[in-house]
Amino acid sequence: MPVAVACSVLAAATALPAAASADPGDAEVEVTVRIPEIEEPGVLALSVAGDAVALTENGSDLLVRQFTGRLPTVTVTDTRTLEEIPAGSSWAVLGSSSDFAGTAGQAPISAGHLGWKPRLIDGGGTGLVAEGEEVVTVLDDPTQPGNNVGLVDQELLVSTYDSAEVTGGAYTVDADLYLRTPADVAAGSYHSTLTLSLFE
Amino acid sequence: MRRAVAVLACLAVLSPATPAAAAPATVTWTVQPAGTNGPDGRRWAEHTLDPGGTVTDHLAVRNLGDATAVFALRAADGYLTENGRFNMLPSDRRSADGGTWISVRETVTVAAGRTVVVPFTVTAPADATPGDHPAGIAASIAGKRGTVQVESRVGFRVLLRASGTLRPALAVSGVTTSFRPNWNPLRPGTLHVAYTVANTGNVRAGIQGRVAGTRADLGELLPGGSRTVTAVARTWPLGRIRTTLTLTPVVPGAAAEPHTVTVTTWALPWPQVLALGAVAALILLARTRRARLKRLLEQARLEGRRSAGA
Numbered sequence: 001m002p003v004a005v006a007c008s009v010l011a012a013a014t015a016l017p018a019a020a021s022a023d024p025g026d027a028e029v030e031v032t033v034r035i036p037e038i039e040e041p042g043v044l045a046l047s048v049a050g051d052a053v054a055l056t057e058n059g060s061d062l063l064v065r066q067f068t069g070r071l072p073t074v075t076v077t078d079t080r081t082l083e084e085i086p087a088g089s090s091w092a093v094l095g096s097s098s099d100f101a102g103t104a105g106q107a108p109i110s111a112g113h114l115g116w117k118p119r120l121i122d123g124g125g126t127g128l129v130a131e132g133e134e135v136v137t138v139l140d141d142p143t144q145p146g147n148n149v150g151l152v153d154q155e156l157l158v159s160t161y162d163s164a165e166v167t168g169g170a171y172t173v174d175a176d177l178y179l180r181t182p183a184d185v186a187a188g189s190y191h192s193t194l195t196l197s198l199f200e
Numbered sequence: 201m202r203r204a205v206a207v208l209a210c211l212a213v214l215s216p217a218t219p220a221a222a223a224p225a226t227v228t229w230t231v232q233p234a235g236t237n238g239p240d241g242r243r244w245a246e247h248t249l250d251p252g253g254t255v256t257d258h259l260a261v262r263n264l265g266d267a268t269a270v271f272a273l274r275a276a277d278g279y280l281t282e283n284g285r286f287n288m289l290p291s292d293r294r295s296a297d298g299g300t301w302i303s304v305r306e307t308v309t310v311a312a313g314r315t316v317v318v319p320f321t322v323t324a325p326a327d328a329t330p331g332d333h334p335a336g337i338a339a340s341i342a343g344k345r346g347t348v349q350v351e352s353r354v355g356f357r358v359l360l361r362a363s364g365t366l367r368p369a370l371a372v373s374g375v376t377t378s379f380r381p382n383w384n385p386l387r388p389g390t391l392h393v394a395y396t397v398a399n400t401g402n403v404r405a406g407i408q409g410r411v412a413g414t415r416a417d418l419g420e421l422l423p424g425g426s427r428t429v430t431a432v433a434r435t436w437p438l439g440r441i442r443t444t445l446t447l448t449p450v451v452p453g454a455a456a457e458p459h460t461v462t463v464t465t466w467a468l469p470w471p472q473v474l475a476l477g478a479v480a481a482l483i484l485l486a487r488t489r490r491a492r493l494k495r496l497l498e499q500a501r502l503e504g505r506r507s508a509g510a
Contacts, residue, residue, distance in 0.1 A: 045230040048341065051343030052346025052348065067347075074352070075228075154281050191346065191347055193292060196350060197287055199354075200356070
């Protein structure tokens with residue numbers, strides 16, 4: 001996934017003197033190239049490679065039906081200079097889901113039935129950008145204390161505690177999503193909205 | 201086979217697989233506070249208004265991708281999550297506070313590589329209560345199809361304050377303590393103090409904590425927000441341990457009283473008692489062994505004399 005980074009800053013104007021001619025008697029011509037400085041401030045930007053997730057059934061058993069899918073790849077790019085980052089800044093991408101509404105009047109499936117497992121694809125070399133914890137559904141046993149709540153509230157997808165330490169990089173993450181419902185859930189079409197938010 | 205039936209009654213939770221060619225391109229964008237000419241370097245927007253007052257501000261939406269994109273613009277009530285991250289209510293939840301003070305146009309179209317500045321107005325209601333009414337504003341792209349429609353937002357905080365008296369206040373609840381002894385009797389154990397601190401005032405405050413002499417910066421709490429914290433202190437198990445918990449809200453331009461709670465924990469020095477017991481047992485064992493040896497020697501001497509005299 002190439003990430004469009006809008007600014008490459010060449011700080012120094014480069015002067016390239018022509019190579020001295022080996023032939024004496026030639027007039028020396030000095031060639032100068034001026035590369036102007038780009039006056040664009042750096043940015044903290046979000047890239048999202050899609051706006052929907054298709055869930056397909058797999059891994060169902062007699063008691064629980066399971067539908068899985070993958071979140072579109074999300075990249076956070078920070079091109080700011082240290083002077084442009086206020087002290088104590090930290091950024092995070094948070095995710096939360098709405099309930100799954102039935103399109104033909106079926107009872108909704110609550111957001112607690114949707115779980116995810118974020119996966120850091122590129123965390124850079126600092127170790128200071130981390131994917132969020134796994135959140136399992138209300139039908140599961142917790143894999144971490146109290147994490148069987150589903151995506152009802154805001155959960156971390158990827159975050160850092162210190163923007164200044166990780167600027168100048170692009171950090172990529174996705175997540176496995178799974179919807180787990182009781183086996184007797186009404187058939188039909190459902191949809192929900194998963195909100196991802198980047199704030200600093 | 202119930203299983204087969206379950207699979208037959210296939211739940212149409214699935215959207216038709218879209219061909220890869222129709223997959224939406226990656227959108228890359230950012231949103232910053234701005235002046236009329238573009239981003240002005242502010243981290244977020246802060247405004248203090250009199251009730252009924254209005255102020256106009258700007259945001260810049262910058263499209264860093266390689267295709268024109270249409271962004272939805274929205275403002276909503278802001279809050280801090282349990283781990284101190286800022287977020288604003290999702291679009292399916294109704295704002296009731298600062299988010300309702302902001303009006304901004306519905307959408308903005310931004311060509312590839314361009315920046316568009318959009319004005320937004322903030323109007324404080326006539327009956328706005330003094331203090332902070334945090335909000336956020338964001339530009340988002342949202343799917344319209346699929347089982348899980350992903351709405352992605354980039355935004356910044358809009359920290360709104362209604363003029364009037366600032367009242368910083370905290371409440372502490374649910375204090376629990378537990379002591380874990382260190383089984384090395386020459387090392388202190390650890391005391392864990394868990395508690396929930398809530399901002400019951402009308403102004404956002406940084407929270408400075410002190411537990412058993414250890415300082416900690418607990419970050420910021422918005423009015424009505426709360427956070428559960430666990431503090432760890434090294435301490436010797438001396439029976440009854442009194443721990444003082446002091447929390448101070450730090451608000452620029454307002455004096456705040458520290459909030460103090462004292463809790464008592466029982467920590468019995470079992471490792472030390474066991475260690476002393478073990479030492480005593482070893483001494484006792486050594487003594488009895490020495491006494492037995494003495495007895496056996498006596499007996500041997502007696503028998504030696506007897507056999508010599510026989």
